[in-house]
Amino acid sequence: MRALAASIAIAFLAAPLAASAADGQPRKALTKAGQEAARSVVLKRGDLGPGFAPHARGKDEGTPKGARCRALDEDDLTVTGDAASPDFRLAQGALFVTVGSNAQVYRTLREANTSWRRGASSQTTTCLSDIVRLSAGPGQKITVVSAKRVPFPAIAPKTTAYRLVLTIGLGGNQRIRTYVDAVILQHGRIQTGLLFTSVGRPVASVDLVALASVVAARMAKAAGPKGPVA
Incomplete structure (x- = not known):
């Protein structure tokens, strides 16, 4: 869950991602x-339609100062596996x-469930909103219009989803409406987060569910009867 919070700024603001225990990461x-x-x-490139191009992620600069994310901190937990896909971007007109x-x-499994329990708290939307708002670049003003948990099909043993609606002010009266959709899944000791910005x-909901289902199937295979060995 904490890794998802760090990822929000990445996919949306092209900020980097990396896990760092000093910043609340496991x-x-x-x-x-x-x-x-x-x-x-x-996710792999082949999971997406034509036009998507991979963009590598850089080095993490940490959670912005002032973001209210303490409830999601996982510096008392440990992961034995950590991976991230590139950011796949589609720009057409x-x-x-x-x-x-x-x-x-x-x-x-206890640590995975602890992470999930913390991430399911009401503080999650506050943390995600703060990260986006406080990560605004020079000349940008980001306003979080809404941030809430949204319904999503139970495609994994544990499934939840969030949507943030934002406006980005770029100077003058120019404002861009942007959407951030986060889908979080857990199967055994494995957690994964999918992040969509548009x-x-x-x-479209059908596309969110389709890609999340691909990842859920991979999680089930990787977990196996006993989960990945340490």
């Missing part, structure tokens, strides 16, 4: 099996969409 004790499981889950995902394998209108 500690890393990466293993070969854990890394293989995490990498197998995240006025259409601009970014899709990305990350996956973490927690050391124990300008003008939200990504």
Whole structure:
């Protein structure tokens, strides 16, 4: 869940992503099996339609100062696998969409469930809103119009989704309406987050469900009867 919070700024503002325990991220004790499981889950270029191009992520600059995210901190938890897809971007005329995902394998099921419980708190939307608002670049003013949990099909043993509606002021009277959709899944010790950003209108629900279902199937395969070995 904490990794998703860090990812919000990435996909939307092209800010980078990396896990850092000093910034509330879980500690890393990466293993070969854990890394293989995490990498197998995240989105691949072939999962998306024509026109999407991968953009590599850079180094994380941390959660913006002042973001109210303490309730999601996981510096007392440990992951054995951590992976992120590129940001896949589609730009065609006025259409601009970014899709990305990350996956973490927690050391124990208890730790995975602890992460999920914290992320399911009411503080999640506050944290995500603050990260986006406070990550505005020079000349930008970001206003969070709404941030809420939204219904989503139970495609994994644990499933939840959030939508943020934003306006970006670019100077003068120019404002852009932007949508951020986050889908979070957990299967055993594996958690994954999918992040969609779009300008003008939200990504269609059928597309959100289709891509999340691809990831959910990979999670089920990676978890297996006993989950990925440590």
